Amino acid sequence: MMRRDGVNSVLPAFNASMVLPPFVGDSPARRAEGSPYQASFCEVALRFGGTEARCAILRGLYTYRAELRASGFVHGFQWIDGSFSEDVEASRGRPPGDVDVVTFAYRPAHLQNPHDFNAWFRSNLHLFNPAALKARLHCEAFFIDMQKAPHLLVDDVRYWYGLFSHQRESLLWKGMVAIPLESNDDDALVLLG
Template sequence: MIPELNQSGVLPPFIPDQGPTDRAGMAPYKATISEFVLRYAHSPERRAILRGLLEYRKKLRKVGILEGFQWLDGSFVENVEISRGRPPADVDLVTFAFRPTNDLDQWQGIVTGNTDLFLPSKSKAQYQCDAYFVDLNTHPIHVVSNTRYWFGLFSHQRDSYLWKGMVEIPIACEDDNAFEILEREEGDA
């Protein structure tokens, strides 16, 4: 469930009624991709970004990245239209996933053959996703370090340092349904 934005126009870092020590009520908030699309598809700019996100997720699965989740954040999950007077330019995301193969040469081939998935500048240009990847097959020390980094970065606004929440979506989700919802939203606009 994605909570309502707080008075600062951001997802709260935790549900106030539950408090910051209740794991079930703190960010990242678990949701489905369909819930995410329904929540954020309220403008043409947002729908274009969501279409890019769905295409990005589709290609991740096409190259065999099936087990894991994504943290979604940035101005896309904020009321940036009011707070900054502009639509979001992209969606920030980090994919935490297991490699589709343990063969490092094969994995390297997947990465170098799909730079639009693994180089943020290319994923941003291709999919409107400022996308990063954390390999869950690496040593736990590296996974913890990367998680600490991304949670620290995503849990605060860059300019104001305002504490905020983010959304977590599994990679294996009902993306076909989300595409249908997005098409319906585009048709109703």
């Protein structure tokens, strides 16, 4: 896939509906060609930056990712979506207001015990409150503990994939992006100013 500037990219161009396509190629059955598209934070900054409004959102996402990692959440990934991953400037005549984020992460070593994790979680709600994160960092963010019971994890994936893979108003099927937590985000920060 090529970005608008002609550089090879793992992220496809927006389709005629001005969203990431839910899959590339001629069939959604090819696992490697479907959403969520894997990308580094730097790739996301290159692809979705470009305006001051978008860069401010990306700086907020950078801070959120740094805070999660500082708390020990380094193994996992984030799905990003919402109007941020669409060409809303062209389709709706406005910049995105935030980025929707679901973090799927394994607990750090010091939080393996469920009691310890729950106590820590309650005392660190600033990392897990979607409304507060949206106000503070432009991230409407949600957290999924990858060490929960498998049937609960499957239900979370089903819910978030169903929600993120469609526009809320139109129900248009669309793609999203997956970013690993293990990433050198500092390179992207240079791009964001």
